[in-house]
Amino acid sequence: xxxxxxxxxxxxxxxxxxxxxxxxxxxxxxxxxxxxxxxxxxxxxxxxxxxxxxxxxxxxxxxxxxxxxxxxxxxxxxxxxxxxxxxxxxxxxxxxxxxxxxxxxxxxxxxxxxxxxxxxxxxxxxxxxxxxxxxxxxxxxxxxxxxxxxxxxxxxxxxxxxxxxxxxxxxxxxxxxxxxxxxxxxxxxxxxxxxxxxxxxxxxxxxxxxxxxxxxxxxxxxxxxxxxxxxxxxxxxxxxxxxxxxxxxxxxxxxxxxxxxxxxxxxxxxxxxxxxxxxxxxxxxxxxxxxxxxxxxxxxxxxxxxxxxxxxxxxxxxxxxxxxxxxxx
Amino acid sequence: xxxxxxxxxxxxxxxxxxxxxxxxxxxxxxxxxxxxxxxxxxxxxxxxxxxxxxxxxxxxxxxxxxxxxxxxxxxxxxxxxxxxxxxxxxxxxxxxxxxxxxxxxxxxxxxxxxxxxxxxxxxxxxxxxxxxxxxxxxxxxxxxxxxxxxxxxxxxxxxxxxxxxxxxxxxxxxxxxxxxxxxxxxxxxxxxxxxxxxxxxxxxxxxxxxxxxxxxxxxxxxxxxxxxxxxxxxxxxxxxxxxxxxxxxxxxxxxxxxxxxxx
Numbered sequence: 001x002x003x004x005x006x007x008x009x010x011x012x013x014x015x016x017x018x019x020x021x022x023x024x025x026x027x028x029x030x031x032x033x034x035x036x037x038x039x040x041x042x043x044x045x046x047x048x049x050x051x052x053x054x055x056x057x058x059x060x061x062x063x064x065x066x067x068x069x070x071x072x073x074x075x076x077x078x079x080x081x082x083x084x085x086x087x088x089x090x091x092x093x094x095x096x097x098x099x100x101x102x103x104x105x106x107x108x109x110x111x112x113x114x115x116x117x118x119x120x121x122x123x124x125x126x127x128x129x130x131x132x133x134x135x136x137x138x139x140x141x142x143x144x145x146x147x148x149x150x151x152x153x154x155x156x157x158x159x160x161x162x163x164x165x166x167x168x169x170x171x172x173x174x175x176x177x178x179x180x181x182x183x184x185x186x187x188x189x190x191x192x193x194x195x196x197x198x199x200x201x202x203x204x205x206x207x208x209x210x211x212x213x214x215x216x217x218x219x220x221x222x223x224x225x226x227x228x229x230x231x232x233x234x235x236x237x238x239x240x241x242x243x244x245x246x247x248x249x250x251x252x253x254x255x256x257x258x259x260x261x262x263x264x265x266x267x268x269x270x271x272x273x274x275x276x277x278x279x280x281x282x283x284x285x286x287x288x289x290x291x292x293x294x295x296x297x298x299x300x301x302x303x304x305x306x307x308x309x310x311x312x313x314x315x316x317x318x319x320x321x322x323x324x325x326x327x328x329x
Numbered sequence: 330x331x332x333x334x335x336x337x338x339x340x341x342x343x344x345x346x347x348x349x350x351x352x353x354x355x356x357x358x359x360x361x362x363x364x365x366x367x368x369x370x371x372x373x374x375x376x377x378x379x380x381x382x383x384x385x386x387x388x389x390x391x392x393x394x395x396x397x398x399x400x401x402x403x404x405x406x407x408x409x410x411x412x413x414x415x416x417x418x419x420x421x422x423x424x425x426x427x428x429x430x431x432x433x434x435x436x437x438x439x440x441x442x443x444x445x446x447x448x449x450x451x452x453x454x455x456x457x458x459x460x461x462x463x464x465x466x467x468x469x470x471x472x473x474x475x476x477x478x479x480x481x482x483x484x485x486x487x488x489x490x491x492x493x494x495x496x497x498x499x500x501x502x503x504x505x506x507x508x509x510x511x512x513x514x515x516x517x518x519x520x521x522x523x524x525x526x527x528x529x530x531x532x533x534x535x536x537x538x539x540x541x542x543x544x545x546x547x548x549x550x551x552x553x554x555x556x557x558x559x560x561x562x563x564x565x566x567x568x569x570x571x572x573x574x575x576x577x578x579x580x581x582x583x584x585x586x587x588x589x590x591x592x
Contacts, residue, residue: 051492071495078496084489088511098497101507142493149498 001062001075001152001185002027003048008057010043017043018054019209025187025202030179032200033189036232040209041189045155048187049078061153074153077146077184081158083138085130091117091141092126098149116144119178136167140174147182156188160195172199193233197221205229237286244310249288251276251298251306259307262286264300276300278308355573359566370556370564371571375544379552380571385460386467386535386548387528393468394524398475399517403509405476406483420477423470431469432537435462439538458540463548466534471527475520482516483509515587522583526576 003025010018018040025031033041046052048059050071058067066074086094093100095116099109117123120140130138139159146154159175160168176199179186190196196203197217205212205220205228213225224230227243236243240260252259262278265285274295276288288308290298300306359367370376404410405417423431439446439456449456456462490512494504510517532550539546547555549568556564 049496051495071492072498072500074496076496078493080489080493082489084493086490086493086508097494097499097507101497101499101503145493145497 002060003153003185003187004058004060004063005044005048006058006060008044008047008054008059010040010047010052010054016209018047020057021206021209021211022057023204023211023214025185027185028183029202030176030186030200031188031202031204032196033187033204033206034191034193034196034232035206036191038208039206041191041206042157044206045157045187045189048153049076049155050074051078075149075151077149077151077154079139079142079146079154079156079159081161083130083135083142083162085133085138085142087130090127090129091122091133094130094141095144095148097145102149112148113144116148119147120144134167135163136171139163139171143178147184151184154184154186156186158189158191161190161192168195175199197233203233205232207232235287235289237288238284239286239308239310240280242310246275246287246289247273248310249286249290249308250311251288251290251294251300251308253298253306255307256309259309262306262308264302264304264306267295267300267302278306352573352577355566355569359563359570362563366563367567367570370561370567373564375547376552376564376568378544379547379549379568382460382463382547383529383549386464386531387525389464390467390471390528391521391524394471395475395517395521398472398520398524399479399510399513401476402479402483406480407488420473423472428466428470428531428533428535429537432466432534435466435469435534435538439465457538458542458546460546462538463535463546466538467528467531470531470534471524474523474527475517478516478520478523479513482513486512519583519587522579526579529572529575 003023005021005023005025008018008021009016021040021044023044033044035041043052047054050066050069054067058065060066061074061076071078086097089097092113095113096109099112104112113126114123117126120143122137122140122144125133125137125141130141133141139162143156143159156175160171163171172195175186175188188199197220201216202214203217203220204214207228213220213229215223220229220233224233230236230243235246237246237249238244239249240258251262255261260280262280264276265279266277268275268277269292272292274290274292276290276295278286278288280286286308298306401416401420405413436457437443439449439462441447441450446456454461456465486509490508491504494508499507530550531548532554535548536551536554539548539551541547541551541555543555549572553565553568553572556562556568
């Protein structure tokens with residue numbers, strides 16, 4: 001099912017959560033809505049699910065206006081950040097919920113739940129209560145529960161936000177694979193740009209209730225539409241007067257055009273890369289990311305003065321910038 | 330360690346003197362002269378009738394206040410509306426107000442010239458000095474307990490589970506029966522127990538509106554007073570012991586069935 005959001009606005013008191021947001025999500029895609037907290041991304045998702053009503057604008061599901069339709073009639077699966085597990089039910093009853101209330105035959109429910117529990121790797125946990133599951137297991141249960149009635153859209157609100165880093169990485173992979181298997185139109189909200197870039201085929205970036213840019217992960221990184229996107233998707237540092245990616249900074253031992261004089265404050269080796277913390281004469285701090293070979297060639301020492309510049313072809317290009325060159329692969 | 334022991338001693342000592350001593354005294358005095366006077370008092374038709382009246386009033390007041398208590402709690406926690414704070418405070422009115430004042434208010438309202446009373450009189454329904462007044466007084470004084478137990482539980486519960494149920498296709502009604510009610514069941518049960526205890530023990534408001542006609546509009550608590558006024562102390566003790574035993578039984582039952590973590 002495709003989702004179309006048209007000019008949706010929503011306020012909470014004087015706080016503008018969404019300001020004329022329009023976004024199309026094609027059938028079968030895996031889209032991330034990315035933004036800092038308070039950017040309106042969760043509100044947008046909740047409006048698609050029918051858990052909030054927009055003040056103005058429309059939501060179309062499969063081309064039909066769904067704006068005033070109650071959540072229980074929208075045929076969406078929703079996964080909450082804090083799982084929203086039904087605490088008084090076993091894992092089996094949780095997963096079966098959507099089918100039980102639809103009064104499906106017992107045998108059918110049993111088979112479907114077993115199938116879903118296998119899909120989320122919780123076969124042995126059917127008779128447990130959610131309080132006896134780990135966070136990652138609870139979230140997998142919530143996913144199985146959301147998928148039980150075969151929704152036309154799967155919506156996930158910061159689904160991995162409450163989990164520790166290792167489990168989060170595992171579940172990301174797992175969501176990606178699940179999507180390849182099930183192919184249900186999926187939208188997930190996250191504030192973690194790495195998560196968005198890694199999992200989604202399309203990313204919509206939001207800030208202050210506005211949609212900043214929509215595109216494939218590479219597009220956002222290579223051709224950010226605004227300074228916000230440049231800063232938010234991937235790291236960005238200010239060098240002199242321009243914004244650059246840390247790995248685009250080149251350090252030399254001699255001055256040059258547009259090179260800025262900096263002092264090496266600290267060098268940290270991070271495996272194949274190294275991070276070099278620099279201070280400009282003005283006191284402004286920035287970080288450069290160098291490959292180990294580059295660092296070794298330079299023989300940098302802490303406290304040394306060097307010249308930093310960003311090669312033109314290295315620089316992240318703001319879309320529409322006439323000076324932007326062709327990206328180098 | 331000494332400090333903790335001291336705290337425990339103070340708490341236990343206080344409860345012992347204030348709660349347990351009078352209770353033990355009642356039991357002791359009741360059975361002091363054997364079972365015969367107790368049995369005589371309890372098998373008296375007027376006593377039996379008094380217990381019946383108390384049970385009828387309780388059987389009506391508890392379900393009514395359970396349903397409305399849950400509704401009020403849902404409204405206060407889940408809805409936004411003008412006067413919500415007022416409603417919240419209003420629920421506690423029966424706790425703040427002396428039952429005698431409640432009785433007097435009902436007396437004025439349902440008296441022959443009262444707002445409601447004149448209507449009932451015109452339709453030939455006797456409210457005051459009859460069962461309806463006893464029931465009304467009992468309902469009034471036992472309003473707060475279910476709502477007071479359920480409100481904090483609902484707050485803690487939040488509404489995510491219900492929203493999840495909605496996205497899974499559950500209607501409002503299904504969400505209430507399958508998600509909300511099971512989640513607040515212990516609070517409701519505890520509220521019901523407290524309401525029952527309060528109904529059984531109601532005295533002040535009922536005393537004003539019932540008319541205290543022996544064998545007709547006398548409740549168990551009024552019966553205790555009746556016996557006392559007639560210097561039939563063993564009768565008063567016997568009825569008291571039944572009331573006290575019921576309360577203790579209900580509390581013990583509650584402790585047994587309530588899940589450990591909820592205590």
